[in-house]
Amino acid sequence: MSDNQNLLAEQRRALILEEVRRRGGARVNELTRKLSVSDMTVRRDLDALAQQGALEKVHGGAVPVAEASTHEPGFEAKSSLELSAKEDIARAAATMAQPGSAIALSGGTTTFALARHLVDVPNLTVVTNSVRVADVFHAAQRSGGGQGSGSRPGAATVVLTGGVRTPSDSLVGSVADAAIRSLHFDALFLGVHGISAEAGLSTPNLAEAETNRHFVGSARRVIVVADHTKWGTVGLSSFASLDQVDTLVTDGGLPSEARAEMQERLPELMVAGEQEARETGPEEPDALQV
Known part of the structure; x- marks a missing residue:
């Protein structure tokens, strides 16, 4: 299968998942009409999403997964969801480094996307508890020639905290917590499992919640990167209130009521895509030829 076909499949599945979540379920015949694809293609997409744990297949269609507050999807399952939104968020958030x-x-998968946009920001010191994020920077350093950190002029200095690995490839526990407590960051870019007005920021993993608390406590500025599907999701453990967040970078799918809530509660709400459009502004008309 070509890269273009893979991309189309990913986009299709993201649209299917959005439809299922938005409406509380969708039928195969409705999805075939909406996406202008065959019945067999939709069924294959539903099979793939069900295998990732993103939705539940039922007779004739699919419904959202009723996740327990302790359910933690693996990195691969999450990485195929909301690809366009995560990329938009990553591009916008990178301008803040x-x-x-x-x-x-x-x-998290959104911070993983962000890392790919940060490799060209010169002379960063990056502390992370994500194996995947560290790999992005290490790969960029190797591609610049030479061996080891700093082999490419201006390459980031990367510190991986150590700790116990979670299903989402984050490192948590006492080793990670001790490393983070001893440091001070100009900015923290924080991916979340869930965000809500009542529960704040939450995760289904108790150890990860504790590690994230230390991240928040060690940062001068807390920047949350979260697509619209995280709104209203509540994990087992809350680790920060909205009052501790300086900026939320999200996408245009965030519901209007959530936008109003975030604009009232947070110092800054950045909606990726819309922010870029405002900065660019309308195109200037061509000068009249005389």
Whole structure:
């Protein structure tokens, strides 16, 4: 299968999942009409999403998964969801990383996408508890020639905290917590399992919640990167209130009531895509030829 076909499949599945979540379920015949694809294609997409744990197949269609507050999807399952939104969020959030600053990146698929946009920001010091995030920077260093950290001029200095690995490839526990407590960050880029007005930021993993608390406590500025599907999700353990968040970077799918809530509660709400459009502004008309 070609890269284009793979991309189309990923986009299709993201649209299917969005439809299922938005409406509380969808039938195969409705999805075939909406996406202009065959019945067999939709069924294959539903099979793939069901295997990832993203939805539940029922007779004639699919419904959302009723996740327990302790359910923690693996990195691979999450990485195929909301690809376009995560990329938009990553691109917008990367503009907030200042050259020469010390930043922290938590685990998660959105921070993983963000890392790919940060490799060209010069002279960063990056502390992360994500194996996947660290791999992005290490791969960029190797591609610049030479061996080891700093082999490419301006390459980031990367510190991996150590600790016990979670299903989402984050490192947590006493080793990670001790490393983070001893450091101070100009900015923390934080991925979350769930965000809500009542529960704040939450995760289904108790150890990860504790590690994230230390991240938040060690940062001068807390920047949450979360797509719209995280709104209203509540994990087992809350680790920060909305009052501790300086900026939320999200996508245009965030419901209007959630936007109003975040604009009232947070110092800054950045909606990726819309923010870029405002900064670019309308195109200037061509000058009249005389």
